[in-house]
Amino acid sequence: SQQGEEDPQALSIQEGENATMNCSYKTSINNLQWYRQNSGRGLVHLILIRSNEREKHSGRLRVTLDTSKKSSSLLITASRAADTASYFCATGWLTTASKLTFGTGTRLQVTL
């Protein structure tokens, strides 16, 4: 399977703490994206990092990509209760048109 594996599967933290989730994949990619999904709803795009990039920031989000280890991490700083959601990495493969393959996801719970 080309699906990415994410860990941890679930993460519970308090508001104000940082949350880190990791994604590993199996074969060479063109880019990697992170999406958020609130319970039972559609996914929202967070950030895209290309295979020639190592780090990218967007607000409280920091994404790193290590193509040699075939892994990526998403860091959410100063978390808020509103960050409670499932987070998925999604990989775009070099030889496959228009296709994103989603990782297994991390369920983040941020408590007050």
Next chain:
Amino acid sequence: DTEVTQTPKHLVMGMTNKKSLKCEQHMGHRAMYWYKQKAKKPPELMFVYSYEKLSINESVPSRFSPECPNSSLLNLHLHALQPEDSALYLCASSQTGLAGGADTQYFGPGTRLTVL
């Protein structure tokens, strides 16, 4: 307008019914997607339309039949479904459907389908 709309929000159908899910976007995107998502699992790609032509079919059973009448609309026709087809069906669109998944995908809120 950066919204993808899906109707209906909820659908309950019997195994002998025929129903359709609808998806619409007005962002001028030329690629549209259907995903199936089971509880606590990631979305699984079903179909991709690029410039109104079916470009990817992930070996989906024929009881699911996609249709793209124009660049803004995407339908999923359902017939003789099984209870295991119960899931959240998500529609998404992206600007061009570039190779290698280089597009950002915009998702609708989904249709929660229950097959009795």
